[in-house]
Amino acid sequence: xxxHHVIKRPxxxxxxxxxDAMRPRLPxxxxxxxTVVSAVNTGGAGDKFERDVRTAVQVALDRFLDLPGTDxxxxxxxxxxxxxxxxxxxxxxxxGPETLLASLRIAxxxxxxxxxxxxDEQRAVxxxxxxxxxxxxxxxxxxxxxxxTDGLAQQLRExxxxxxxxxxxxxxxxxxxxxxxxxxxxxxxGIGWSAVEGIVPVLLPADQARDARFRFGADGVxxxxxxDSVLLLRAGARTDRPVLAEALHDRGAVVGPELNWTEVxxxxxxxxxxxxxxxxxxxxxxxxxxxxxxxxxxEPGALAVLTARRLAPLAGLxxxxxxxxxxxxxxxxxxxxxxxxxxxxxxxxxxTVSYRLNRLRELLGADLDDPRxxxxxxxxxxxxx
Numbered sequence: 261x262x263x264h265h266v267i268k269r270p271x272x273x274x275x276x277x278x279x280d281a282m283r284p285r286l287p288x289x290x291x292x293x294x295t296v297v298s299a300v301n302t303g304g305a306g307d308k309f310e311r312d313v314r315t316a317v318q319v320a321l322d323r324f325l326d327l328p329g330t331d332x333x334x335x336x337x338x339x340x341x342x343x344x345x346x347x348x349x350x351x352x353x354x355x356g357p358e359t360l361l362a363s364l365r366i367a368x369x370x371x372x373x374x375x376x377x378x379x380d381e382q383r384a385v386x387x388x389x390x391x392x393x394x395x396x397x398x399x400x401x402x403x404x405x406x407x408x409t410d411g412l413a414q415q416l417r418e419x420x421x422x423x424x425x426x427x428x429x430x431x432x433x434x435x436x437x438x439x440x441x442x443x444x445x446x447x448x449x450g451i452g453w454s455a456v457e458g459i460v461p462v463l464l465p466a467d468q469a470r471d472a473r474f475r476f477g478a479d480g481v482x483x484x485x486x487x488d489s490v491l492l493l494r495a496g497a498r499t500d501r502p503v504l505a506e507a508l509h510d511r512g513a514v515v516g517p518e519l520n521w522t523e524v525x526x527x528x529x530x531x532x533x534x535x536x537x538x539x540x541x542x543x544x545x546x547x548x549x550x551x552x553x554x555x556x557x558x559e560p561g562a563l564a565v566l567t568a569r570r571l572a573p574l575a576g577l578x579x580x581x582x583x584x585x586x587x588x589x590x591x592x593x594x595x596x597x598x599x600x601x602x603x604x605x606x607x608x609x610x611x612t613v614s615y616r617l618n619r620l621r622e623l624l625g626a627d628l629d630d631p632r633x634x635x636x637x638x639x640x641x642x643x644x645x
Contacts, residue, residue: 270396274328282378289374290318297363334403347411368401426450431483437525458495461516461528513544567640573623588616590641
């Protein structure tokens with residue numbers, strides 16, 4: 261002989277007369293439980309949260325009173341959806357599940373107390389009945405909690421997907437170029453960028469895209485291009501050279517120049533061309549170190565960017581003053597620092613040359629003593645001539 265032991269749901273064993281005993285007390289129970297649950301929420305959720313809680317408590321208690329003596333599922337789809345929506349609402353308000361789950365536990369204890377009190381007013385309640393009722397309320401609350409957490413998780417997945425879509429949109433707009441400032445600013449605001457100004461592009465191997473998203477978070481967007489990936493960082497503390505050198509070590513990175521967001525396609529092109537000419541290694545390659553090479557290899561725009569950077573300290577001078585200093589600087593570089601030769605070439609007094617060179621040192625600082633910078637200045641001044 262074969263015996264089949266069928267396990268019933270906990271509410272199957274709850275006394276059937278619970279519904280008749282408790283329904284007259286239902287309005288007070290809904291009010292009391294909703295008030296306590298709302299009070300648990302200390303995050304200032306507001307009136308809407310309180311209305312949603314009251315509705316959810318009403319729906320839950322009505323359903324619970326339909327279950328005693330049955331083996332039905334706790335939550336039919338239409339009722340479960342109420343609690344899925346409640347969890348989703350918490351996610352939309354940027355609240356986690358902790359408060360909601362704590363509220364459900366409190367509601368479960370109040371439900372048990374209310375139910376046993378209602379039965380006790382009608383007749384004597386046995387210990388076994390209290391135990392069965394406790395099991396039933398705990399199981400019912402577990403079902404509500406599962407529905408809430410499903411809704412919260414679903415909403416978080418949707419938000420993450422929407423966030424990824426918005427970040428891809430920003431990356432695409434910056435890489436393609438030509439978009440109106442209004443469109444770019446609106447898209448950037450959608451990912452939390454209050455302003456879009458300087459952008460630093462970083463070329464990375466394709467398999468580094470996921471790590472770049474995690475590592476730079478809200479400060480960057482990543483575009484995957486099959487053969488490689490491009491990280492676009494908004495200029496700031498995290499784009500300082502020492503920071504990038506440490507963060508990108510051993511990642512085969514080429515760091516493009518910081519340019520205005522309208523010039524991102526050109527900045528990426530500089531990085532691509534530098535990767536072709538210089539290659540990559542354990543330490544990240546910085547395009548800023550190779551503008552002269554790019555210019556001599558005929559890369560369009562490289563010399564203009566180098567010129568703007570090297571002569572930026574002189575930008576605030578009057579036109580005549582700037583012209584005189586640049587002529588003096590060009591002659592000084594060609595004559596290897598000979599003030600006499602510069603004075604003779606420019607037909608000015610050596611004291612004038614000294615004055616101008618002192619002024620140039622004030623503006624350019626130690627760069628005047630750096631061989632690479634001197635070469636770049638010669639290149640820039642030849643280009644201007």
